[in-house]
Amino acid sequence: MGSVNATAPPSALRNIVPAFRTFAAITGSGFRRYSTYRQATVAGAFTNTVFGFLRTYVLLAVAAGTASGLAGGYDREQLVTFVWAGQGLLAVVALWGSTEIADRIRTGDVASDLLRPVHPITMYLAADLGRAWHAVLTRFVPPVLTGLLFFDVYLPRQWFTAPLFVLSTALAVLLCFACRFLVNAVAYWLTDIRGPMIAWLIGSGVLGGLFFPLRFLPEPLMVAMWVATPFPGMLQTPLDVLVERDAPAMRCGLVALQVVWVVLLLTCCTVVQRRAERRLVIHGG
Amino acid sequence: MSVIEARGLRKEFTVRVKRSRLRREKRIVHAVDGVDLTVERGEMLGYIGPNGAGKSTTLKMMTGVLMPSAGEVRVCGYTPVPQRTKLTRRIGVVFGQRSQLWWDLPLRDSFDLLRHIFRVPAADHASRLRRCRSLLDLDEFLDIPVRQLSLGQRMRGELTAALLHGPEVLFLDEPTIGLDVVSKQAVRSFLTEVGVRGDTTLVLTTHDLADIERLCQRLVVIDHGRVVHDGTIDALHARYGSxxxxxxxxxxxxxxxxxxxxxxxxxxxxxxxxxxxxxxxxxxxxxxxxxxxxxxxxxxxxxxxxxxxxxxxxxx
Amino acid sequence: MALLRGQISAQASYRVSFAIDLGTNMVATMLDVLTVLVLFRVTKALGGFTLREAMVMVGLTALAFAAADLTVGNIERVKLYVNTGRLDAVLVRPLGVLPQLLLMDIPIRKAARSVFGATVLGVALASADIDWTVARVALLVYALLGGVLFFASIFVATASVAFWWIESGEIGNAFTYGGREFTTYPINIYSGWFRRVFAYGLGFGFVSYYPALALLGRTDPLGLRGGRGARAPAVSVAIAAAPAAVWRVGVRHYRSTGS
Known part of the structure; x- marks a missing residue:
């Protein structure tokens, strides 16, 4: 329809507004969907909080055991902030992920997603942003407040840390979405995706910086992980931005690296989806 | 102009058959094996066949979900898979065994979301919804999450969802499967209502021949991926001497x-x-x-x- | 036994995914150990314990948890069964509910974790300069049995929650996986009420910390009376009795209220 004269600004503009409304409506549905699971949300926030205590004490013990009192270049307060903000972000980016899309592919329900005038990835992404926004309110805030209440936390000192952290978190959500989609899309080719799923959990947990800050690793290894894999961009980067671990220029560089990975992986998602649709076998009739 | 036109439509699947511990054999299954079909605007077409005859596969190729292995198909003037996004606005699809609704959200929210997804003008959406609400008695469960609905209630929701964007063709894959007698009746009389207006073409696959007798003037029987009968029910009787x-x-x-x-x-x-x-x-x-x-x-x-x-x- | 054999062959038939599974499971198990090693790269000691000493606790935890997970870890699924009503099908069969749930899917991949846990413990014990006596060998065996039983009962207890609270989500993980995390490290690194609740209130302190102290011949930095280490496994067993009762009540609750 509009593709022929898409270059003409009025037509493009006319298309953008409804497209945005559609996207926003799907995002809203993602938010509402998760708000129906109140009890599971409470349970999840509780579990994140318990792990917050565990990880804080372990990292504080690590710092206490070093000569300088610093662990991986973080002081005690930075470690506390790192852990508690990390426990909150974990749910916002949905690091653990789910096999929901893979299940839809396996059962054939994915056919319904193809029968809508919106690209499936756009639909999934919009819904995931709604989920993420719900998690910001319900899963990020409780652990962060608990950390504030029970420990001495590091509060950012530079004004631009706040917007940079928000940007970095948004990129982390996109990045994590793209990775989860790719892992789920394996189901187009394999019926059992438990293997890739566990590989993903390990990759995201270790290389994302959940189990320990990546700075604890030998420098060359750490740099390699950061540049060669998207994982650090999902947790470690926003957290390092928040605790102002590096010089401002370096922090901006890390966020730029996130942008590169987001573009790369989202492109990958569309290619995979296109190829999958061509070879699609809808199961169950 | 024909709404649906299929020429020599084929779909092959490769299945791996385990022969022994190590050997696996590839076998090609011809799910749809050269189907020709022309459907005119406003027709109500029953598409029947035994299990595995290729009914659903044909439907999926017509709706742009599956890519045909060979042959041509055009629906509303579009080639389904490459032009799927455009086609989705012109057709409605109901799968009896899977849901197009948002499982965790109330029916009302699903309908509202579909309005945004299909970008239906608010007035059109409202009038279509009003019609469905009265014909299908949706009001009593409009605010209940879909996962809590009974199958019959859900199917009424699915029918509404498929019609809210005013499709020219409505594809129904086993719309009455698993429904109780009352719900079946409700679905049939609703579809009759949709059909008599003459502006919506209906293509329906089913196991339940009562659906066909109530709804369809034209019957296409498919077996082993091929059309074995295409005509009225009377013609079928005449042909087979009943x-x-x-x-x-x-x-x-x-x-x-x-x-x-x-x-x-x-x-x-x-x-x-x-x-x-x-x-x-x-x-x-x-x-x-x-x-x-x-x-x-x-x-x-x-x-x-x-x-x-x-x-x-x-x-x- | 037939149930079990059926499971093994059913799983082994998916060879490729089985190989991937096994590999990733091994890595997943190694992660806990890897994490400890990474932490000790940064620091010399955790709570006053060297890497060699801490590894005894890591090994005890790894083996006890893996063995418990292997035997009763499947019970986590009861949530799914209650949720989908499939528990009804289990209840009409002429077998106990617990054995049926456990036999339904014996994950051989989890067996690999136990093997790995045993290896870690073996290496840790060999390198920890333990002055072996008969009493210490007995204590080790006794501590392991206690630890397995303890983690098993944590699995049962957290799974039982589903009978009353269907949407309990991941709350059980706080105590199963959280508990494992807790016992991986010496408990003196935790402080205040948090340590009291987990170590003594819930009993996690007796899984690896006190047995390890006794094996290593160290006094408790927390200054509690000596000899607690030897009695620790007994404490585990005592604590483990409770969840069994909770489970029974839970099943009865399900039968009486339905779902």
Whole structure:
């Protein structure tokens, strides 16, 4: 329809507004969907909080055991902030992920997603942003407040840390979405995706910086992980931005690296989806 | 202009069959094996066949979900897979065994979301929804999350969801499967209502031949991926020699009677007739000791069962 | 036994995914150990314990948890069963509910974790300069049995929650996986009420910390009376009795209220 004269600004503009409304409506549905699971949300926030205590004490013990009192270049307060903000972000980016899309592919329900005038990835992404926004309110805030209440936390000192952290978190959500989609899309080719799923959990947990800050690793290894894999961009980067671990220029560089990975992986998602649709076998009739 | 046009439509699947511990064999299954089909605007088409005959696969190729292996198909002037996004606005699809609704959200939210996804003008959306609400009695469960609905309620929701963007063609894949009698009736009378307007083309696959008898003038039977019958239900009966029967009960056994008697069992006579039974009944009217005359319609289930059987025997 | 054999062959038939599974499971198990090693790259000691000493706790935890997970870890699924009503099908069969749930899917991949846990413990014990006596060998065996039983009962207890609270989500993880995390490290690194609740209130302190102290011949930096280490496994067993009762009540609750 509009593709022929898409270059003409009025037509493009006319298309953008409804497209945005559609996207926003799907995002809203993602938010509402998760708000129906109140009890599971409470349970999840509780579990994140318990792990917050565990990880804080372990990292504080690590710092206490070093000569300088610093662990991986973080002081005690930075470690506390790192852990508690990390426990909150974990749910916002949905690091653990789910096999929901893979299940839809396996059962054939994915056919319904193809029968809508919106690209499936756009639909999934919009819904995931709604989920993420719900998690910001319900899963990020409780652990962060608990950390504030029970420990001495590091509060950012530079004004631009706040917007940079928000940007970095948004990129982390996109990045994590793209990775989860790719892992789920394996189901187009394999019926059992438990293997890739566990590989993903390990990759995201270790290389994302959940189990320990990546700075604890030998420098060359750490740099390699950061540049060669998207994982650090999902947790470690926003957290390092928040605790102002590096010089401002370096922090901006890390966020730029996130942008590169987001573009790369989202492109990958569309290619995979296109190829999958061509070879699609809808199961169950 | 035809709404749907398919020429030599084929779909092959490769399945791996395990022969022994190590050896696996690839086998090609022809799910749809050269289907030609033309459907005109406003038609109500029943598409039937035994399990695995290729009904759903055909439907999926027509709706842009599956890529045909060979052949051509055009729906509303579009080639389904490459032009899927455009096509989705012109067609509605209901899968009896899977849901298009948002499982965790109330029906109302799903409908509202569909309005945004299909970018339907608010007024059009509202009027279509109003019509469906009254025809399908949706009001009592509009605010209940879909996962808590009964199958019948959900199916009424699915039908509404498929029609809210005003599709030209409505594809229904087993819309009455698993439904109770009351819900089946509700679905059928709703579809009749949609069909009589004449602006929506209906393509329906089903196991339940009662759906076809109630709804469709035209019947396409597919078996082993091929069309084995395409015509009216009457044409099917004519072709397979199923006729109406006139059953006559008498007080006394009759020794002999002229006519197309298929059964004569003492006091009961059974005649077969083509077309109207009036002539036979008139002749029988004067018969002494006449107790009762009954006219039995041919049973479509029988015809179709016979049809499947013959095509299976013919199959290579 | 037939159930079990059926499971093994059913799983082994998916060879490729089985190989991937096994590999990733091994890595997943190694992660806990890897994490400890990474932490000790940064620091010399955790709570006053060297890497060699801490590894005894890591090994005890790894083996006890893996063995418990192998035997009763499947019970986590009861949530799914209650949720989908499939528990009804289990209840009409002439077998106990617990054995049926456990036999339904014996994950052989989890067996690999136990093997790995045993290896870690072996290496840790060999390198920890333990002055072996008969009493210490007995204590080790006794501590392991206690630890397995303890983690098993945590699995049962957290799974039982589903009978009353269907949407309990991941709350059980806080105590199963959280508990494992807790016992991986010496408990003196935790402080205040948090340590009291987990170590003594819930009993996690007796799984690896006190047995390890006794094996290593160290006094408790927390200054509690000596000899607690030897009694620790007994404490585990005592604590483990409770969840069994909770489970029974839970099943009865399900039967009486339905779902």
């Amino acid at each position: 006729r109406r029967r006139v059953v006559v009960d008498l007080d006394e056994p009759v020794a002999s009677y002229s006519g197309a008697i298929v059964e004569a069992d003492g006091r009961r006579l059974v005649f077969e007739v083509d077309g109207s039974a009036a002539a036979v009944v008139a002749r029988l009217g004067g018969l002494p000791g006449l107790r009762d005359i009954a006219i039995l319609e041919p049973d479509i289930e029988d015809v179709v069962a016979r049809l499947y059987k013959t095509t299976t025997e013919d199959a290579p």
